Amino acid sequence: MTITPSRIFEVHEAQDGRKRRLYTLNAVPGTAVYGEMLIPTPRGEFREWNAGKSKLASYILKGAQGIGMRKGSSVLYLGCATGTTVSHVSDIIGEEGMVFAVDISPIVMRDMLFLAEKRGNIIPILENAFHVDRLAKRISAADVLFQDVAQRNQVEIFLRNADLFLKDRGYGLLAVKARSIDVAAKPRDIFKAVRKQLEAKMTIIDYRELDPFQKDHCMFMVKK
Amino acid sequence: MGATYLLEHIAGCFLFDEHLALVESGPPEGKEKEAFLKTHASAVPLSYPAHAIQLRRALAAIASKIPKGGLRAANLARTRHDVKHAVSDDFLIVQAVKSIEDLDKVLNSLAIRLRDWYEFYLPEYSVSQPDHAEFVRGVVETTKEQFLSGKKTDSFGADLGKPHIAAMKQFAERLLGLYAAKQELERYVDSTMKTICPNLRAIAGSTLGAKLLEHAGTLKRLVELPSSTVQILGAEKALFRHLKTGSRPPKYGVLLAHDAVQSAPKGRQGRAARILADKISIAVRIDYFKGQFKGDALLEEARKKIAQ
Numbered sequence: 001m002t003i004t005p006s007r008i009f010e011v012h013e014a015q016d017g018r019k020r021r022l023y024t025l026n027a028v029p030g031t032a033v034y035g036e037m038l039i040p041t042p043r044g045e046f047r048e049w050n051a052g053k054s055k056l057a058s059y060i061l062k063g064a065q066g067i068g069m070r071k072g073s074s075v076l077y078l079g080c081a082t083g084t085t086v087s088h089v090s091d092i093i094g095e096e097g098m099v100f101a102v103d104i105s106p107i108v109m110r111d112m113l114f115l116a117e118k119r120g121n122i123i124p125i126l127e128n129a130f131h132v133d134r135l136a137k138r139i140s141a142a143d144v145l146f147q148d149v150a151q152r153n154q155v156e157i158f159l160r161n162a163d164l165f166l167k168d169r170g171y172g173l174l175a176v177k178a179r180s181i182d183v184a185a186k187p188r189d190i191f192k193a194v195r196k197q198l199e200a201k202m203t204i205i206d207y208r209e210l211d212p213f214q215k216d217h218c219m220f221m222v223k224k
Numbered sequence: 225m226g227a228t229y230l231l232e233h234i235a236g237c238f239l240f241d242e243h244l245a246l247v248e249s250g251p252p253e254g255k256e257k258e259a260f261l262k263t264h265a266s267a268v269p270l271s272y273p274a275h276a277i278q279l280r281r282a283l284a285a286i287a288s289k290i291p292k293g294g295l296r297a298a299n300l301a302r303t304r305h306d307v308k309h310a311v312s313d314d315f316l317i318v319q320a321v322k323s324i325e326d327l328d329k330v331l332n333s334l335a336i337r338l339r340d341w342y343e344f345y346l347p348e349y350s351v352s353q354p355d356h357a358e359f360v361r362g363v364v365e366t367t368k369e370q371f372l373s374g375k376k377t378d379s380f381g382a383d384l385g386k387p388h389i390a391a392m393k394q395f396a397e398r399l400l401g402l403y404a405a406k407q408e409l410e411r412y413v414d415s416t417m418k419t420i421c422p423n424l425r426a427i428a429g430s431t432l433g434a435k436l437l438e439h440a441g442t443l444k445r446l447v448e449l450p451s452s453t454v455q456i457l458g459a460e461k462a463l464f465r466h467l468k469t470g471s472r473p474p475k476y477g478v479l480l481a482h483d484a485v486q487s488a489p490k491g492r493q494g495r496a497a498r499i500l501a502d503k504i505s506i507a508v509r510i511d512y513f514k515g516q517f518k519g520d521a522l523l524e525e526a527r528k529k530i531a532q
Contacts, residue, residue, distance in 0.1 A: 074287070098292050098295075098296070100299075106306070106307045106310035106311070109303065109306075109307050110307060113300075113303060113304060113307065116300060116303075117300070120296070121292075121296075122296075123295060123296045123299045123300070124299065124300060124303045125299055125302075125303055126303045126306040126307060126310070132272055133271065133272035133273075136231075136233075136270075136272060136279055136283065137231075137232060137233050137234055138233075138234050138299055138302070139283075139295075139299075140283055140286055140287040140290055140295070141280075141283045141284040141286075141287040142287075163276065163280065164272070164276065164279060164280050164283065165280075165283060167284055167287070168284075183464055183467050183468065184467045184468055
């Protein structure tokens with residue numbers, strides 16, 4: 001199994017039988033964040049990026065052309081939870097970049113704090129992502145907006161934040177969980193409705209459903 | 225002066241001219257900040273949504289100006305503070321209730337295990353004592369001879385050597401300790417409920433009240449729920465099955481355990497749960513906003529209405 005650079009900046013891949021695996025270069029060698037595999041190589045230590053635990057990784061495995069992030073990017077990450085995906089974003093953007101990791105739950109923020117203390121490019125914020133007025137006092141504009149919040153009004157939250165914090169020509173990634181918008185409706189119908197809401201304000205450049213990695217989820221990529 | 229707009233940010237105070245170009249920056253906090261604000265009192269503080277357009281440009285303007293280290297340090301300190309102060313009594317109650325529920329599960333399977341084991345030695349005792357806790361106590365406190373005295377027939381259990389019996393007894397003693405731990409937790413939940421939600425405790429009882437809290441997550445969320453949701457808390461599985469397949473909706477969740485619902489005639493229990501949920505919603509709102517104690521009166525009202 002050889003690890004080679006993928007077409008996504010700073011993300012590496014390897015073919016393991018029929019399975020494709022993703023890796024990022026570990027910024028804190030020797031430390032795993034959520035029990036993932038660490039693979040030391042002469043180029044540095046690679047950390048496996050588990051698609052079952054990360055919507056961004058599933059999006060890449062489903063054939064994404066890019067995720068808008070690269071070395072030095074600033075990222076606004078809404079719904080960071082315990083920091084599984086944030087840790088890989090932190091690897092991607094490197095020391096020059098920074099990621100604002102926002103979540104509303106003090107319980108998941110505990111793990112996030114421990115992670116942020118180890119990684120100098122993570123800025124943890126305990127706040128409701130809907131209250132952009134409060135966020136405006138804590139962060140600056142970002143190159144990329146990533147959102148995964150499982151709220152009923154997740155599209156409204158995304159649009160508000162994109163409007164205020166996303167730089168011109170910045171990229172936005174919205175992970176939609178159909179089940180948290182309406183448990184009874186068909187996911188496809190919900191995705192269609194979301195598409196309409198997004199199109200009114202921004203340009204959609206990519207759309208992928210995330211099964212089999214995540215059930216009833218999809219990812220929209222937009223450009224401001 | 226020239227400065228028109230002001231942004232109070234965790235990394236400092238920023239002044240912008242009418243074209244939203246950064247003019248000057250000041251300290252983030254303390255007396256220096258107050259003095260800074262005083263000298264620039266004429267600047268308009270940027271707020272959302274009134275200045276959405278200006279705010280967007282201001283944030284873009286400072287993006288490259290704020291030193292990352294300072295921004296991170298300030299936010300890290302603030303978030304540590306926020307997490308520290310986010311802990312409230314209802315979080316603790318929920319954990320205690322979950323511990324009680326886990327203990328219940330564990331004790332049940334361990335008691336069944338002890339029964340299986342002890343029945344090799346004295347099967348008659350296990351059959352005669354259906355209550356798990358009492359059975360475990362009996363294993364510790366009585367001997368085979370004590371149990372059989374006055375009985376006509378001998379036990380058909382095996383005669384085991386001392387070390388085998390001692391092993392069972394020691395295990396049973398540990399279980400008694402767990403039963404005691406459960407009681408201690410229940411007392412703790414009861415006294416905490418008394419201080420933070422006396423009305424809920426009066427109308428639903430401390431165990432049931434705490435279970436409602438557990439399902440809602442926090443007292444605040446329980447307060448924000450409509451009483452129709454309170455009615456079916458704990459019946460989420462049935463509710464989602466109803467929403468997805470159109471099966472019959474649930475009438476009650478954890479509220480079924482309440483004696484006002486239990487004692488209602490079959491077929492009227494859903495109505496009882498609805499009326500009770502109604503009063504519980506009122507009770508938790510009184511608790512949340514620290515109103516006067518009205519729990520007993522609410523329970524009385526609910527009982528009267530159910531009996532009608």
